[in-house]
Amino acid sequence: MEHKVIFHLQELLDKHNIGQRELSKLADVRQATIHNIVHNKIQRVPVDVIEKVSKVFNIKDIREFMEIIIVDENLELEREVTNNIKKK
Numbered sequence: 001m002e003h004k005v006i007f008h009l010q011e012l013l014d015k016h017n018i019g020q021r022e023l024s025k026l027a028d029v030r031q032a033t034i035h036n037i038v039h040n041k042i043q044r045v046p047v048d049v050i051e052k053v054s055k056v057f058n059i060k061d062i063r064e065f066m067e068i069i070i071v072d073e074n075l076e077l078e079r080e081v082t083n084n085i086k087k088k
Contacts, residue, residue, distance in 0.1 A: 002071045007045075008064065009038045012057050027052040 013023060020038060024031040029049050036042040037049075050065065059065050 004069050004071050005066055006069055007037050007040055007042075007066045009034070009053070012053075012059075012064065013038070016057060018056075023053070023056060026056045029053065 012018075013020065018026070020034045021031055023029070024034050027034075027049075029052055033042070033045075033049060037045060037053075045066075050062075053059070054062075054065060057064070
């Protein structure tokens with residue numbers, strides 16, 4: 001099993017009807033950083049970025065912004081095999 005951090009930034013953007021560019025300006029965070037968080041393509045998110053984004057969205061529970069999930073590699077493999085069989 002593997003632990004993986006998942007960001008919910010796109011959901012927050014959608015919920016508050018804010019685009020990535022606007023969030024970048026409001027939070028004073030580089031747009032590229034926002035983009036990478038939205039697409040879960042970031043390895044490290046500085047605490048100040050988490051604080052700035054949390055302030056914009058008035059986040060009081062970090063789970064609104066991100067969470068840790070446990071990925072069972074065997075289950076994922078089983079799902080892939082099942083999906084491939086169904087496609088045939």
